Amino acid sequence: MFNEGKIVIIGASNVGTAVLNKIVDFGLASEVVLIDINEKKCMGESLDTSHATACISSHNIYIHEGDYEDCKDASMIIITAGPSIKPGETPDRLILTKTNCKIMDSVMSQIVRYTKDAIILVVTNPLDVATYYVSANFDYPREKIIGTGTLLETFRLRRILADYYHLDPKLVHGYVLGEHGNSGFVAWSTVDIASLGLGNMDEFFNRDYKLNKGMIEQKIMQVVYDVINLKGCTNTGIAMVACRFIKAIKYNEYTILPMSSILTGEYGIHDVALSLPCMLNNTGIIKKFTPKLTDEEVGKMIASAKSVKFAMKAIEKKTEAVA
Ligand code: NAD
Numbered sequence: 001m002f003n004e005g006k007i008v009i010i011g012a013s014n015v016g017t018a019v020l021n022k023i024v025d026f027g028l029a030s031e032v033v034l035i036d037i038n039e040k041k042c043m044g045e046s047l048d049t050s051h052a053t054a055c056i057s058s059h060n061i062y063i064h065e066g067d068y069e070d071c072k073d074a075s076m077i078i079i080t081a082g083p084s085i086k087p088g089e090t091p092d093r094l095i096l097t098k099t100n101c102k103i104m105d106s107v108m109s110q111i112v113r114y115t116k117d118a119i120i121l122v123v124t125n126p127l128d129v130a131t132y133y134v135s136a137n138f139d140y141p142r143e144k145i146i147g148t149g150t151l152l153e154t155f156r157l158r159r160i161l162a163d164y165y166h167l168d169p170k171l172v173h174g175y176v177l178g179e180h181g182n183s184g185f186v187a188w189s190t191v192d193i194a195s196l197g198l199g200n201m202d203e204f205f206n207r208d209y210k211l212n213k214g215m216i217e218q219k220i221m222q223v224v225y226d227v228i229n230l231k232g233c234t235n236t237g238i239a240m241v242a243c244r245f246i247k248a249i250k251y252n253e254y255t256i257l258p259m260s261s262i263l264t265g266e267y268g269i270h271d272v273a274l275s276l277p278c279m280l281n282n283t284g285i286i287k288k289f290t291p292k293l294t295d296e297e298v299g300k301m302i303a304s305a306k307s308v309k310f311a312m313k314a315i316e317k318k319t320e321a322v323a
Pocket residue numbers: 010011012013014015016035036037038041080081082083084085096100103106107122123124125126127148149152180233234235238
């Protein structure tokens with residue numbers, strides 16, 4: 001039996017604390033536990049955020065540092081442990097493969113001692129490698145392991161297109177798919193704005209030039225490194241992404257979002273985790289969709305799979321699926 005309102009966050013730095021603070025702002029939990037090897041930081045962060053819950057506009061959420069035993073009755077576990085790319089480093093999340101798979105090993109070995117019921121949201125990069133690693137190497141229900149995947153890039157697509165046409169980003173529909181990383185791609189064949197047709201927007205907005213899709217895509221993929229170089233990390237956008245998943249699970253939404261999980265033959269791809277649109281409820285992933293992509297987009301999906309598989313060669317532990 002788990003406590004529906006209890007969420008455990010592993011990793012209490014830029015990303016973990018941003019997720020914590022958004023959970024508190026949105027009232028998405030009744031108890032949040034922070035775990036980090038840096039116990040001092042963990043305690044400081046949980047104390048600081050707990051004080052915010054005394055405000056009249058806040059929910060009375062119990063926030064505290066804890067240990068893996070807290071996973072026993074948690075409904076969700078958010079993994080944010082492990083370093084990010086630092087300003088000036090090679091702009092490719094895949095360079096984190098070796099370091100962060102070791103961390104996934106230590107984190108997952110602990111989690112499986114206490115639960116197989118909680119939904120696990122993987123946030124740590126390289127996202128698709130980490131999602132594959134925790135799904136393939138531990139005896140845990142696959143449908144309960146979700147990588148945040150390209151939802152963040154999909155938010156960026158919405159924002160950048162909305163800024164271009166000067167409209168509400170929530171009117172932009174469609175997906176960035178594949179790797180949460182440099183080989184991810186905009187599936188333009190899925191993109192629409194307000195059901196008016198992306199291809200008609202230049203005419204509706206009296207634009208002299210056609211939308212430059214290549215430039216938009218480049219901006220989406222580059223902007224993460226701009227943010228890291230400007231502020232030292234990315235945390236606010238991903239915290240909103242995590243909360244979008246938490247809300248979908250908490251409210252049993254049956255919603256469809258792009259997320260990372262192990263592919264089992266979609267577009268002929270196996271044994272690698274990538275983002276596809278999937279349906280989510282309070283039990284985890286219940287259905288994966290293979291949108292009718294163009295041949296060029298399918299080619300990009302296959303290239304994404306190759307790129308992530310190549311990075312996984314750096315991992316010593318077995319990477320073949322166990323279930
Ligand atoms: P950070 O380096 O500031 O913090 C990492 C934290 O993990 C530290 O507090 C560290 O003590 C902790 N940690 C390390 N090993 C641990 C272990 N074995 N058990 C528990 N805690 C451990 O990194 P950050 O900026 O907070 O980013 C965290 C992760 O999130 C990175 O991998 C980053 O790339 C990723 N990220 C993902 C997305 C996404 O879209 N999925 C977006 C932004 C960042």
